[in-house]
Amino acid sequence: MRPPAGRPYGRAIDALDPDLVVIACNTASTLALPALRERYTLPFVGCVPPIKWAAELSRTRTIGLLATRATVRRPYLGDLQRRYAPDCTLLAHGARGLADLAECAFRGHAIATDAIDRELDALFGQPGGAAIDVVGIGCTHYTFLMDRLRAASPPGTIWLDPAEAVARQAATVLGPLGTAVPSRPARAFFTAAPAEPERLAAAMAPLGYGAPVLFENVAQGLCP
Structure with missing residues (x-):
């Protein structure tokens, strides 16, 4: 099911017609996944803090989470x-500017x-x-x-970085769809x-991406 035409949250899906959408943000996943799955028939893969994984590995039963506020x-x-770590103490820190630092690091600074x-x-x-022995990243x-x-x-x-697990889940979901490699x-x-x-383009190139493209240009038919 698709939302009415013109709604902002449907523009990217309507324009790009994806086989699968990865919500590559922990906060956005917790906020938007239920609504997106209700409105669309295509599959969505979200990101959540790796609390279950951390609990499985912790010996001290004190686990940490480094995430955004x-x-x-x-x-x-x-x-x-x-649900997943009831016997563990969870200590979380909402970092103020770590995401910005990560973007700077990605750009080579x-x-x-x-x-x-x-x-x-x-x-x-x-x-x-001091008892934390496992830390998951939540961003x-x-x-x-x-x-x-x-x-x-x-x-x-x-x-613990759940990025590879998210990628594996996306590949698992795409497999039965027979999606061709572009x-x-x-x-x-x-x-x-x-x-x-x-x-940014130089940093993205080794990952197989071309130069960044403004979505507005795609939505308006100015970019193939």
């Missing part, structure tokens, strides 16, 4: 703990060590934080900082002109 505030996080240290101090410095941007986060965290800390480069659409487009 919006994700940490969502009631969905408490629901995940009650140097990131100051103290900026990483401040966020980790806020996580491990909480009461009981898809943080993938680009994982090496830095691991290096700056207490020795032996296990870090011959042209993958395209990245933006709803606004991105900062430092040259740096």
